[in-house]
Amino acid sequence: MGGLLPAALAERLLSLCRQPLGSLWASLTGLLCWMRAAFLGLGAEEARPRGRGDPWGGTQEEEEEEEEEEGEGALPLIPTSVNYHFTRQCNYQCGFCFHTAKTSFVLPLEEAKRGLQLLREAGMEKINFSGGEPFIHDRGRYLGELVRFCKAELGLPSVSIVSNGSLVRERWFKDYGDYLDILAISCDSFEEQVNVLIGRGQGKKNHVENLQKLRMWCKDYRVAFKINSVINRFNVEEDMNEQIRALNPVRWKVFQCLLIEGENSGQDALREAERFVISDEEFEEFLERHKDVPCLVPESNQKMKDSYLILDEYMRFLNCRHGRKDPSKSILDVGVEEAIQFSGFDEKMFLKRGGKYVWSKADLKLDW
Numbered sequence: 001m002g003g004l005l006p007a008a009l010a011e012r013l014l015s016l017c018r019q020p021l022g023s024l025w026a027s028l029t030g031l032l033c034w035m036r037a038a039f040l041g042l043g044a045e046e047a048r049p050r051g052r053g054d055p056w057g058g059t060q061e062e063e064e065e066e067e068e069e070e071g072e073g074a075l076p077l078i079p080t081s082v083n084y085h086f087t088r089q090c091n092y093q094c095g096f097c098f099h100t101a102k103t104s105f106v107l108p109l110e111e112a113k114r115g116l117q118l119l120r121e122a123g124m125e126k127i128n129f130s131g132g133e134p135f136i137h138d139r140g141r142y143l144g145e146l147v148r149f150c151k152a153e154l155g156l157p158s159v160s161i162v163s164n165g166s167l168v169r170e171r172w173f174k175d176y177g178d179y180l181d182i183l184a185i186s187c188d189s190f191e192e193q194v195n196v197l198i199g200r201g202q203g204k205k206n207h208v209e210n211l212q213k214l215r216m217w218c219k220d221y222r223v224a225f226k227i228n229s230v231i232n233r234f235n236v237e238e239d240m241n242e243q244i245r246a247l248n249p250v251r252w253k254v255f256q257c258l259l260i261e262g263e264n265s266g267q268d269a270l271r272e273a274e275r276f277v278i279s280d281e282e283f284e285e286f287l288e289r290h291k292d293v294p295c296l297v298p299e300s301n302q303k304m305k306d307s308y309l310i311l312d313e314y315m316r317f318l319n320c321r322h323g324r325k326d327p328s329k330s331i332l333d334v335g336v337e338e339a340i341q342f343s344g345f346d347e348k349m350f351l352k353r354g355g356k357y358v359w360s361k362a363d364l365k366l367d368w
Contacts, residue, residue: 083310097271158182
């Protein structure tokens with residue numbers, strides 16, 4: 001790793017020079033956090049012992065060594081990539097949804113910006129806005145202002161959105177497209193009747209036809225286009241090779257249907273996703289059938305569960321380690337460093353699953 005540090009440092013300094021003055025302090029703070037983690041972590045990439053309850057885990061001997069060193073200071077978790085589910089409201093009824101409409105709460109815009117500023121100062125490089133359906137609130141204007149703030153004022157290298165696409169209008173691209181790096185559209189099937197069975201049906205609107213229109217807008221307004229698919233009981237036998245190749249997204253993220261207690265499984269859940277669940281073997285068969293698609297990025301339940309930093313509508317980190325979503329205190333109340341300790345985040349798995357990739361559209365080789 002030592003030989004790679006000068007190049008990596010030079011890359012970050014170059015990125016810093018491109019950012020607006022308004023975000024300079026936040027950028028410098030993030031750079032210092034990265035340098036501290038990088039230099040102190042030399043030689044420890046392969047085996048990095050941590051204490052009990054830490055997401056890295058470790059053997060008993062390693063935990064005892066860590067306890068002996070207690071008081072010398074541990075490296076803080078850095079929120080490099082954050083998924084902010086700022087709303088739980090949605091116009092679809094996907095049967096396997098694991099972030100359901102338990103509340104209608106949305107933070108005031110200025111409070112949300114304050115939280116994003118705190119995350120940037122703690123080292124955030126990428127923000128992904130999700131829901132629920134992020135375009136549902138305030139006709140997409142709230143989302144657009146957050147996107148603009150993160151790119152223009154915070155100078156984030158990557159700003160992305162995950163949406164079902166049904167509420168996106170071309171006007172939004174005209175107003176905010178310059179500030180968005182990636183738009184990910186959820187599409188689980190290229191057969192409309194299957195989408196209806198899953199819960200993505202919306203009257204006369206055709207989910208697949210809308211996907212084609214969004215692909216065109218992304219090209220016209222220079223936004224990287226991505227597709228997310230949840231593989232479940234209703235689409236596990238489908239062959240999507242031809243359609244994905246034709247759409248040519250920068251990434252095709254393929255998830256295995258996941259159960260989360262209290263969200264899509266259990267007594268207090270708003271969904272009953274058990275009928276959508278597939279086995280690991282069935283998921284692997286789907287991946288094998290699509291292995292020649294260059295943009296395929298598979299994520300099994302094992303990879304997905306603890307490798308995302310998830311913020312809910314109150315800006316609380318959600319810990320999914322025990323098969324449910326246990327919230328931390330809000331970063332608006334206790335700060336990022338304290339709240340993130342309760343996130344259950346597995347940084348090692350985040351890196352292993354390829355969570356860090358070329359995620360700025362300025363660095364992507366796209367067809368525009």
